[in-house]
Amino acid sequence: SAEIAAICMDRERLRVLAHEELGLPTTPYRFAGSLEELREGAQIVGYPCVVKPIMSSSGHGQSVVRSADAIDAAWTEAQEGRRAHDEGDVSRVIVEALAPxxxxxxxxxxxxxxxxxxxxxxxxxxxxxxxxxxxxxxxxxxxxxxxxxxxxxxxxxxxxxxxxxxxxxxxxxxxxxxxxxxxxxxxxxxxxxxxxxxxxxxxxxxxxxxxxxxxxxxxxxxxxxxxxxxxxxxxxxxxxxxxxxxxxxxxxxxxxxxxxxxxxxxxxxxxxxxxxxxxxxxxxxxxxxxxxxxxxxxxxxxxxxxxxxx
The missing domain is CATH 3.30.470.20 (ATP-grasp fold, B domain)
Incomplete structure (x- = not known):
């Protein structure tokens, strides 16, 4: 199914479906389209947290952030590790609490x-x-x-x-x-x-x-x-x-x-x-x-x- 593939490739669409529509339990999370939004989202979910590009696989672009000092580096890693994209495009990211x-x-x-x-x-x-x-x-x-x-x-x-x-x-x-x-x-x-x-x-x-x-x-x-x-x-x-x-x-x-x-x-x-x-x-x-x-x-x-x- 092309529709299912499109949803599963997009962490934002998938998380919204799973948690907000189907009510499945997940880690606390926020989405961010800029470095400033990422800083705000990380503050809400708390440290340590995990930052991932909306579209990536096999751990590419993913990083564990243990303090606010590492947020900038996590944003850069997410932008560089995402799937193929046009130069200059900004990828949205998900920031979620690091679960026990x-x-x-x-x-x-x-x-x-x-x-x-x-x-x-x-x-x-x-x-x-x-x-x-x-x-x-x-x-x-x-x-x-x-x-x-x-x-x-x-x-x-x-x-x-x-x-x-x-x-x-x-x-x-x-x-x-x-x-x-x-x-x-x-x-x-x-x-x-x-x-x-x-x-x-x-x-x-x-x-x-x-x-x-x-x-x-x-x-x-x-x-x-x-x-x-x-x-x-x-x-x-x-x-x-x-x-x-x-x-x-x-x-x-x-x-x-x-x-x-x-x-x-x-x-x-x-x-x-x-x-x-x-x-x-x-x-x-x-x-x-x-x-x-x-x-x-x-x-x-x-x-x-x-x-x-x-």
Whole structure:
């Protein structure tokens, strides 16, 4: 849906929909179109706070501001890190309170001709706002699970309603990103209207990966709770580990056989011919007896690879 993509790319439109229209819990926030408005907004939400461009991804242009002295630098970072723009244009930003975060999780939510269903929630670890590890199923209390699934379903229902009002179906996979606070409350963060980076773990955890689910949904095939069920043995956990390559040239993967020697591991190399700077070029997958085991196995695959830039 073009309408859903437009909303999700714009943090202002998405936050207004989620919090002000759908009533979902979020961090306190303000929007700003100038440095002065940003100063005022930061004063209202309080320090420390986070400043992000209205349109950016993977942590680009984002900064944590711990005092008023750092506001100018945060404004500059947001302007330089936003999506492609015409020179001289000013990007609006969102400033939001830095929540007492315990952890983040993703609920993959599928909208199809059969309605809306949710996958088992996915735990994740990020570095500088970018995905590095994920695992499924993530372990947390029944109350957190109930909150997470309610927020995910409500957010996607709201987006689908917007799509349908524009004459579109609104079918596909959505990665609903959530904050779990130290007091156990769950907050809405953002939505990716596509297969999600953290959802790559579903290539190991589910019979139908997020990519298969997305394709089926947009083709009009019904997706039920059975289609999103875990396929790994009960009590086990699947994990993914992003493989980020640094350099300038073509990446050549070596020592693959040794890296995959441990049972229950896999490697998916992306069809990206070159890297310039740093780029996610592959993902390691593993199934283990618990979260710690699965993450360690996936991490070992990544560390055992010998990646040369040629």
């Amino acid at each position: 975060l315990d952890y983040e999780l993703t609920v993959l939510t599928v909208s199809s001709s059969a309605g809306i269903v949710t996958c088992a929630p996915i735990g994740q670890r990020q570095e500088s706002g970018d995905y590095r590890e994920s695992w499924q199923p993530a372990t947390f209390t029944p109350d957190v699970l109930e909150q997470a699934q309610h927020i995910a379903r409500t957010a996607v229902e709201g987006l689908v309603a917007k799509a349908q009002a524009s004459g579109e179906k609104g079918w596909g996979v959505f990665g609903v990103e959530l904050f779990v606070l130290t007091d156990g409350n769950v907050l809405f963060n953002e939505v990716s209207p596509r297969p999600h980076d953290t959802g790559m773990v579903t290539m190991a955890s589910q019979r139908l990966s997020e990519f298969a689910l997305h394709a089926r949904a947009i083709l009009g095939l019904p997706i039920t709770q059975e289609h999103v069920a875990l396929s790994i043995p009960e009590g086990t956990v699947a994990a993914s580990h992003a493989i980020v390559v640094q350099g300038d040239g073509e990446a050549e993967f070596r020592n693959v056989a040794a890296a995959l020697a441990e049972p229950g591991t896999d490697l998916r190399v992306f069809a990206k011919p070159e890297v310039h700077g740093h780029r996610r070029m592959a993902v390691a997958l593993a199934v283990g007896g618990d979260e710690t085991d699965a993450r360690a196995k996936a991490g070992n695959v990544a560390e055992s690879l010998d990646i040369a830039i040629v």
